[in-house]
Amino acid sequence: MKKVAIVCAAGKQGTCLVNEAVARGYDVTGFVRGNDKVANPAAKTVVKDLFDLTRKDLAEFDVVIDALGAWTPETLPAIPNAVRHLCEILRGSNTRLLIVGGAGSLYADKEHTLCLENGKDFPDAYKPVSAAHAEALRFLRGCSDVQWTYLSPAADFVADGARTGEYLLGGEEYFVNDKGESRISYADYAIAMIDEIENANNIQKRFSVIGK
Numbered sequence: 001m002k003k004v005a006i007v008c009a010a011g012k013q014g015t016c017l018v019n020e021a022v023a024r025g026y027d028v029t030g031f032v033r034g035n036d037k038v039a040n041p042a043a044k045t046v047v048k049d050l051f052d053l054t055r056k057d058l059a060e061f062d063v064v065i066d067a068l069g070a071w072t073p074e075t076l077p078a079i080p081n082a083v084r085h086l087c088e089i090l091r092g093s094n095t096r097l098l099i100v101g102g103a104g105s106l107y108a109d110k111e112h113t114l115c116l117e118n119g120k121d122f123p124d125a126y127k128p129v130s131a132a133h134a135e136a137l138r139f140l141r142g143c144s145d146v147q148w149t150y151l152s153p154a155a156d157f158v159a160d161g162a163r164t165g166e167y168l169l170g171g172e173e174y175f176v177n178d179k180g181e182s183r184i185s186y187a188d189y190a191i192a193m194i195d196e197i198e199n200a201n202n203i204q205k206r207f208s209v210i211g212k
Contacts, residue, residue: 005028005031169208
């Protein structure tokens with residue numbers, strides 16, 4: 001049985017990931033801050049801030065998932081800084097690091113010269129968080145000694161959307177489903193993330209997922 005650590009496990013995406021991993025029979029530990037707690041009673045809870053985690057804290061795990069979310073100008077630097085910190089303490093180990101990423105850094109052309117976030121239709125309100133996620137991805141691409149995987153969601157990432165159990169996988173380029181939509185729920189995104197734990201198809205790669 002794989003041991004899975006989910007960092008920032010009390011957030012909405014973290015909760016979906018915990019629930020999905022528990023349902024698959026994994027030994028799940030959620031790392032949370034302060035008074036937060038992991039909602040699923042089948043998962044263990046460790047109260048420790050992400051930036052206080054050490055190599056020893058994560059040594060027993062086969063997989064670590066970074067589910068940190070941030071939106072305000074004050075907290076956005078935590079997105080790339082969390083990736084840097086987790087990479088530093090996992091360097092040279094066999095522990096996989098899976099990152100809940102962003103969609104803005106997906107390429108909008110086949111030549112990979114233009115990212116979605118640089119397009120004229122990309123909402124200004126989302127540019128800061130997109131830039132933070134893109135910075136994290138750039139850092140990961142230079143980490144040859146970390147078993148990382150970065151999963152970009154659909155452009156419309158729906159926190160309270162239904163769990164349909166279906167999704168479509170892509171690579172580095174933005175794409176849409178048969179309805180012309182780039183949309184996925186947190187719950188379906190969690191399915192794709194846990195499937196990646198089982199399949200290990202994207203080690204040291206970024207891939208993407210949208211709903212059917």
